[in-house]
Amino acid sequence: MVKLAIVVSEFNYDVTYLMLQKAVNHAKFLGAEVTHIVKVPGAFEVPIAVKKLLDRGDVDAVVTIGAVIQGATKHDELVAGQTARKLMDLALEYGKPVTLGIIGPGASRMQALERVEDYARRAVEAAVKMVRRLRTVDKLRYEGETLVIE
Numbered sequence: 593m594v595k596l597a598i599v600v601s602e603f604n605y606d607v608t609y610l611m612l613q614k615a616v617n618h619a620k621f622l623g624a625e626v627t628h629i630v631k632v633p634g635a636f637e638v639p640i641a642v643k644k645l646l647d648r649g650d651v652d653a654v655v656t657i658g659a660v661i662q663g664a665t666k667h668d669e670l671v672a673g674q675t676a677r678k679l680m681d682l683a684l685e686y687g688k689p690v691t692l693g694i695i696g697p698g699a700s701r702m703q704a705l706e707r708v709e710d711y712a713r714r715a716v717e718a719a720v721k722m723v724r725r726l727r728t729v730d731k732l733r734y735e736g737e738t739l740v741i742e
Contacts, residue, residue, distance in 0.1 A: 596619055599645070614713060653722065661699060
């Protein structure tokens with residue numbers, strides 16, 4: 593059983609609430625268990641919640657959900673870029689998948705609403721696939737033939 597935690601941004605909650613529902617449903621469909629759902633104020637706060645969850649040691653992967661909507665300045669680029677970079681750093685530091693279900697930067701509210709299902713589903717699917725594949729990598733040993741893990 594794959595144990596997932598979900599960190600969801602409350603900013604643009606009309607979008608992220610829908611994403612959260614889709615993510616939880618897709619996790620169940622894939623046979624994964626959602627053990628934690630942590631709500632944070634905005635996408636910029638997502639990494640600290642992810643780190644806390646990874647520190648616990650009882651989750652296999654963390655799915656992140658957010659919507660960084662384009663405004664009048666380039667603030668959305670800063671928030672989305674820095675958040676994505678830190679999430680990648682955490683995945684590598686802990687050796688566990690941290691998936692990016694954060695819409696943006698550069699998305700309008702309408703574009704974000706159009707992407708709700710795709711981003712939520714893909715983030716969950718990537719987390720589940722990576723946990724299963726990394727478990728396989730840990731089990732297999734090279735014995736002269738190329739190992740293909742899929």
